[in-house]
Amino acid sequence: MHEFSIAESVISTAVEQCKKNGFSRVEKVRISLGSASGVMSEALLFAFDALKKETIAEEAILFIEANPLSGVCMNCLCNFTIYEPYILSCPYCQSNSFKINSGMEMNIIEIEVI
Amino acid sequence: MKIKIAAKILDANEKIAAENRQIFDNNKIFTINLMSSPGAGKTSLLEKTIKYLREKEKVGVIVGDIAGTDDALRINSLGVPVVQINTGGACHLDANMINNALEDIPINDINLLFIENVGNLVCPAEFNLGENIKVMILSLTEGHDKPLKYPLMFQKSSVLILNKIDLKPFLDVSIEKIKVDVTSLNPSIKIFEVSCKTNEGIENWTKWLQTLIS
Numbered sequence: 001m002h003e004f005s006i007a008e009s010v011i012s013t014a015v016e017q018c019k020k021n022g023f024s025r026v027e028k029v030r031i032s033l034g035s036a037s038g039v040m041s042e043a044l045l046f047a048f049d050a051l052k053k054e055t056i057a058e059e060a061i062l063f064i065e066a067n068p069l070s071g072v073c074m075n076c077l078c079n080f081t082i083y084e085p086y087i088l089s090c091p092y093c094q095s096n097s098f099k100i101n102s103g104m105e106m107n108i109i110e111i112e113v114i
Numbered sequence: 115m116k117i118k119i120a121a122k123i124l125d126a127n128e129k130i131a132a133e134n135r136q137i138f139d140n141n142k143i144f145t146i147n148l149m150s151s152p153g154a155g156k157t158s159l160l161e162k163t164i165k166y167l168r169e170k171e172k173v174g175v176i177v178g179d180i181a182g183t184d185d186a187l188r189i190n191s192l193g194v195p196v197v198q199i200n201t202g203g204a205c206h207l208d209a210n211m212i213n214n215a216l217e218d219i220p221i222n223d224i225n226l227l228f229i230e231n232v233g234n235l236v237c238p239a240e241f242n243l244g245e246n247i248k249v250m251i252l253s254l255t256e257g258h259d260k261p262l263k264y265p266l267m268f269q270k271s272s273v274l275i276l277n278k279i280d281l282k283p284f285l286d287v288s289i290e291k292i293k294v295d296v297t298s299l300n301p302s303i304k305i306f307e308v309s310c311k312t313n314e315g316i317e318n319w320t321k322w323l324q325t326l327i328s
Contacts, residue, residue, distance in 0.1 A: 096301075
């Protein structure tokens with residue numbers, strides 16, 4: 001359900017940036033979600049479409065790029081990249097000593113406006 | 115045309131959380147964001163913790179619920195200042211709700227603030243409130259499969275309180291499995307086993323908590 005708060009944040013940032021730059025409509029919004037961010041894309045798309053109505057983003061389409069979970073294993077020193085919501089051990093050597101570098105992030109990349 | 119933004123989606127929340135943190139730091143208040151599923155024992159743990167600490171620390175509480183004031187009334191009867199936030203449907207607290215609630219908390223007069231989040235094992239983990247630490251409760255009755263089903267909260271919390279350990283003889287639950295899975299998700303998490311019913315482990319937890327408050 002927190003997808004609604006996240007969608008609200010995406011729309012308000014897009015609307016604000018559109019107006020600030022002197023444009024009147026938001027056409028596309030591109031965001032990236034880490035696979036371990038805890039956000040469900042389908043729920044976010046649903047929330048975005050519900051909340052965009054009666055804003056200057058009401059015609060906007062949301063594009064979601066999925067970013068993998070990536071990190072480095074402290075045991076075998078490999079760099080790993082997986083599309084999973086979490087990781088318990090290195091996918092190569094099964095060691096549980098590893099460092100996560102990315103995969104939890106939620107970023108707005110860009111918007112397209114007219 | 116395209117406008118590059120390259121910002122965190124929850125930037126607005128993060129900014130207000132940073133503001134809240136500044137208020138806490140300026141007033142030397144240590145703040146705990148307490149999270150769990152509904153019924154895991156957030157209010158019970160607060161009641162027990164406040165009873166142990168109220169003579170040593172000046173405690174304040176913000177309670178978040180979708181509706182109702184039952185929890186605030188329970189805390190209020192212990193004689194500590196409490197503010198109830200009704201989210202009216204929202205499944206988590208956000209930094210702005212805390213910012214507003216701070217107007218009703220005597221911030222000059224407390225040094226320990228508990229924020230009892232809305233009962234939910236998913237959403238509260240995403241929203242920083244400006245707290246010093248996130249503490250979560252898992253009660254044994256929820257089962258040992260929860261850490262791997264709801265990894266984010268276990269990853270973002272500094273402390274896990276395992277509540278209702280007095281029920282262990284009656285449950286097919288493995289505390290060992292919980293600990294192994296949680297530690298794999300979050301190697302630095304601190305785990306306390308408590309029972310709010312029998313008081314087992316409460317003193318351990320409160321003593322440790324006091325070492326964090328300067």
